[in-house]
Amino acid sequence: MRLTASELLRQPRDREDGNGHVGRRVGVFGAGYAGLVTAACLAEMGHTVVAAEKDAEAVARLSAGEPTIHEPGLRELLAANLEAGRLKFTTRAEDAVGASDIVFVCVGTPPRSDGRADLCQVEEVARTIAPLLDGYKLIVEKSTVPARTARWIEWTIRRLAGSEREFDVASNPEFLREGSAVRDFLEPDRIVIGADSARARSLLLELYKASVDCPIVLTSVTTAEFIKQAANAFLASKISFINVVSDLCDALDVDVTTVARAIGLDPRIGRHFLKAGLGFGGSCLPKDLSALINVAEDHGVDVGMLREVERINNARIERLLAKIERALWVLQHKVIAVLGVTFKPDTDDIRGAPSLTVVPWLRAAGADLRIFDPAGMPKLKALFPADDRLTYAATPLEAVRDANALVVLTDWDEFRLLDLKLVRSLMRTPIIVDGRNLFTPAEIQAAGFEYYSLGHGDVTPSAERQGTRI
Ligand SMILES: NC(=O)c1ccc[n+]([C@@H]2O[C@H](COP(=O)([O-])OP(=O)(O)OC[C@H]3O[C@@H](n4cnc5c(N)ncnc54)[C@H](O)[C@@H]3O)[C@@H](O)[C@H]2O)c1
Structure with a gap:
């Protein structure tokens, strides 16, 4: 047993x-x-x-x-x-x-x-x-x-x-x-x-x-080696697939979470790895996919499909950055709370995490950052030490205080459980850019936020859900 x-x-x-x-x-x-x-x-x-x-x-x-x-x-x-x-x-x-x-x-x-x-x-x-x-x-x-x-x-x-x-x-x-x-x-x-x-x-x-x-x-030994690489290539493909679907959901004003759930109930598909958002990161999937593509090309095998999986994934962060600009227009001197720096929840691993791209990009754009993560901050601090324009907060609520926008980069449960009305009351302007589709448009609207997500349709200042075409 x-x-x-x-x-x-x-x-x-x-x-x-x-x-x-x-x-x-x-x-x-x-x-x-x-x-x-x-x-x-x-x-x-x-x-x-x-x-x-x-x-x-x-x-x-x-x-x-x-x-x-x-x-x-x-x-x-x-x-x-x-x-x-x-x-x-x-x-x-x-x-x-x-x-x-x-x-x-x-x-x-x-x-x-x-x-x-x-x-x-x-x-x-x-x-x-x-x-x-x-x-x-x-x-x-x-x-x-x-x-x-x-x-x-x-x-x-x-x-x-x-x-x-x-x-x-x-x-x-x-x-x-x-x-x-x-x-x-x-x-x-x-x-x-x-x-x-x-x-x-x-x-x-x-x-x-x-x-x-x-x-x-x-x-055999060689088959076992290959099984691991093929498994990771499939997982990566599944994530890029749902991310393409999520872009379409954005355009059609359809909720990707509902679509993913319904697709995943088919046992031939399965519900895991159908979470739209910032794509796959970490120390394994990106490198294993890239290594497999290289081996395949050495053998003259056409892996155009896997190259596309990689390209789609690499474009996810740009899409989030475009959403942040769409939400805030000029970033100079805007205070942005960044929740989540690890590549996934329940780990302190920041290898291949979106934060490694998003944090320097926001700084270069002139924003002031308040960062919180339950486990990953020591590792991020070693790369981006605190200064007068970048601080590490002790709690998520400390990070959002007086912020012009909250950007979610990791789907820790702790963030999902935040009292959104309290968060709203602390922020200078109630704007959430959700890279992990952590919240539902309905709860966000009820709490009075503007909401920009990757596959939920945006909730913009007109308080109407609109399809996004960015
Ligand atoms: N991290 C994961 O979730 C995961 C899951 C499955 C497979 N893997 C695979 O496992 C391997 C290791 O990944 P990781 O994430 O643990 O990497 P890691 O970088 O965290 O760990 C590697 C460790 O090996 C040590 N090391 C290097 N050379 C050494 C040597 N000659 N003698 C003793 N120690 C040495 C390094 O100091 C380091 O601590 C990779 O191939 C990875 O793809 C990782």
């Missing part, structure tokens, strides 16, 4: 479960977003995990039980598993390799300037592991990589470690979503195991089978 995250937390923490499954010795390279969640959750599942992370400050914080990312449930998992002695963080690669039979590669694969995946971190891990092999090891790609990367890892290790060393390279792509990463890891929809040897396959099956109950897709 599948256990919920909280049930798992209450499980006995012995290395052997009631069915005689013994926890494995696991090494993890990279304790960033994916690696930290992987390490903590594998420890939670009863395995003994040593995570090697280059960033010594992160290792110190994690070893003290302090999560380096904002992710629901992670703090509790860290505390419990550090205390149980099943989870350790180190800067020393040899400690992670020496203490493990299975080594997960969870380092970053950021985009290069040409849109391809930068595999320097992956290659470095392969070079680091090679001389440390001291018996059979299974090396598992969890980083999202272009198909056939595992072959390069294998060749790199083989060249450096010599032919007598025993190892396999497998792929086990990660489908967790930031904001619900712990739950997604512990209660996955599916697990994809790409392994080309029986030994690798059975090790990974054993690793997961004892504690996770979901469909398991057993396949």
Whole structure:
């Protein structure tokens, strides 16, 4: 039976479960977003995990039980598993390799300037592991990589470690979503195991089978690598599709939220990822889509459709900026409250977030900004320090006080629950530009705001809903 995250937390923490499954010795390279969640959750599942992370400050914080990312449930998992002695963080690669039979590669694969995946971190891990092999090891790609990367890892290790060393390279792509990463890891929809040897396959099956109950897709290494990229390309396409629909809704004065809900009730379509707004951001979808397009074009495959998905997404922020200008006309000296800086709610991750474009653009246009986000402000502050024209507020209400407009960039629940009448009473002019379609035109109108959204039709000063053609 599948256990919920909280049930798992209450499980006995012995290395052997009631069915005689013994926890494995696991090494993890990279304790960033994916690696930290992987390490903590594998420890939670009863395995003994040593995570090697280059960033010594992160290792110190994690070893003290302090999560380096904002992710629901992670703090509790860290505390419990550090205390149980099943989870350790180190800067020393040899400690992670020496203490493990299975080594997960969870380092970053950021985009290069040409849109391809930068595999320097992956290659470095392969070079680091090679001389440390001291018996059979299974090396598992969890980083999202272009198909056939595992072959390069294998060749790199083989060249450096010599032919007598025993190892396999497998792929086990990660489908967790930031904001619900712990739950997604512990209660996955599916697990994809790409392994080309029986030994690798059975090790990974054993690793997961004892504690996770979901469909398991057993396949080749290259297929597993490709599944992850194809999954992200599909998710990106779904978002760009609904965003095109939302532009049409704007033009036709039709509510995209209702359209999306009705479309999504068809099980062939499904309701997830049909939220119109600022499009997809974050550290994964944009880079994975771009990497896939590049691989496809290398192989002469026509991926014009995916290029269009990318183009539509890139235009979303421009559309929002045009709405802000439509709402405020001249931006010079206008006070704008910006609610939300993370790329999605329930995380502090600002990589690929609209705020990274919107904040400097508004500043360049001469606006004064008051910014609030429940988790992402420290990271944004590091890029855009406070000054006399940019302040970071302690609450959403502090941010909106005396503002000429409120711009929503992230759909945190906290913003949805704001008392709109109170917000209106605090603002200089009651104008909301909603990049996430957080509010409904009806509630906005009832609270007396002008409202500019991406797919709801605008509520303009004439108090009539109008189709927008910008
Ligand atoms: N973030 C997500 O939600 C998510 C979900 C699924 C898959 N992924 C994939 O997982 C991979 C990692 O993503 P992330 O968001 O965790 O990136 P990240 O940048 O947050 O983490 C990477 C970490 O690896 C560390 N690192 C780099 N080289 C190292 C080395 N040689 N030894 C030890 N540590 C090293 C870095 O210091 C960093 O902390 C990417 O390929 C990404 O596409 C991420």
